[in-house]
Amino acid sequence: MRLSCLNADVALSLFYPAGVEYNLDRSYNGGFRVSISANATRTVAEMRKPIEALMQGKTVDHEDLTPLVLQILFSLEGVSLMRSVQNDTRTHIIFDRYRRTIRVFGSPRKVTAAEERLVRSLIDLHKNKQLEIHLRRRLLPPNLMKELVDLYGPELNGLKQMIPDAEISLNVLRQVISIGGAKDAKQKAEKIISEIVSQRRRDDNKESHNIAATTDCPICLCDVEDGYRLEGCLHLFCRSCLVEQCESAIKDFDIIPICCAREGCNAPILVSDLRTLLPAERLEELFRASIGRFVVTSEGRFRFCPSPDCPSIYQVGTLGEPFVCGACFAEMCSSCHMEYHPYISCERYKQFKDDPDLSLKEWCQGKKDVKVCPVCGHTIEKIDGCNHIECRCGRHICWECLQYFSNSDLCYGHLRSVHLSYV
Structure with a gap:
């Protein structure tokens, strides 16, 4: 059995009982592979559990x-x-x-x-940690630092007077405001600057507001408020309506791809629009939802990597070829989607997974010199010797009739009186 392991120290810290051997090898993709061998498939299956639990993490x-x-x-x-x-x-x-x-x-x-x-x-x-507010970013209004200096002075003394508990400094070269102090003071300063940014955006969209006075939003069918014009088709919407359309797509990726809602248009909304409308975190979630949509509509040709929280996808194969995830280093069969199992068919491997003792049961079939302990169920093979068998569970068994006893004297007495022979 071969499993990908994220950390060599984690694998080496596992406790293995007597009779179990393991090897730790570094794979070509930078991960580690643990090979476990034992005298029974059930033992191997039991030894898998702590490894798989470690690989899941918390x-x-x-x-x-x-x-x-x-x-x-x-x-x-x-x-x-x-x-x-x-x-x-x-x-x-x-x-x-x-x-x-x-x-x-x-x-x-x-x-x-x-x-x-x-x-x-x-x-x-x-x-x-000091709060840093950047005044020069792609989505921010231009000359924002100049406006703040004009409003509060070169050292932002006006802002300092409004929030005396905050430690405020302006780095002109980086165009960054650093704010220290209590959490409430940081939040208050951030809110004041955010309101200025919002007001600037409203002023910059003055032309859009004028148009909105006589234009209905295709989504809410009301007068456009805080208008936003899509770059691709130039249709005008309420900014909040477009944001809500994107949020709905994150929750229900059947809405993806997101298109212009104006009747008869249906033009795709461009990534540049999405970057303007959504914060980075929500945009990332939208991209992941679009990947989910792609996988669902691929009609089974693509699947997600089964490792928890792994964002990778892979193409389903038909020849049992391995998929090696570049994100979590997991190795799996691209046909049956279980652990990669070289030299054995998918159907056969699934049978072994469902019944770890399958190979032992098949080996026992038709063998007269193989029986099962009536107490613990352990498989016993008798090659030679007398009909007194001591199982690993400590019981003494008559090989002829499988009656069991607590000690060897009782078993030998049974063989003499019932079977008239030890052999």
């Missing part, structure tokens, strides 16, 4: 891990913190930059310790 779910807090993990400080927790707790931590999720791998006790420390450290970092 997703960190905490109400205080907001997108702003998780944003710290994109910085060098956040990466250093994650590595420190990982090394100190001897776990393996993965931060999914697209789904904004954290998974921790290791023993349950170590995973709990790593989760508690990581959450606490991230929250403390967020509280003490």
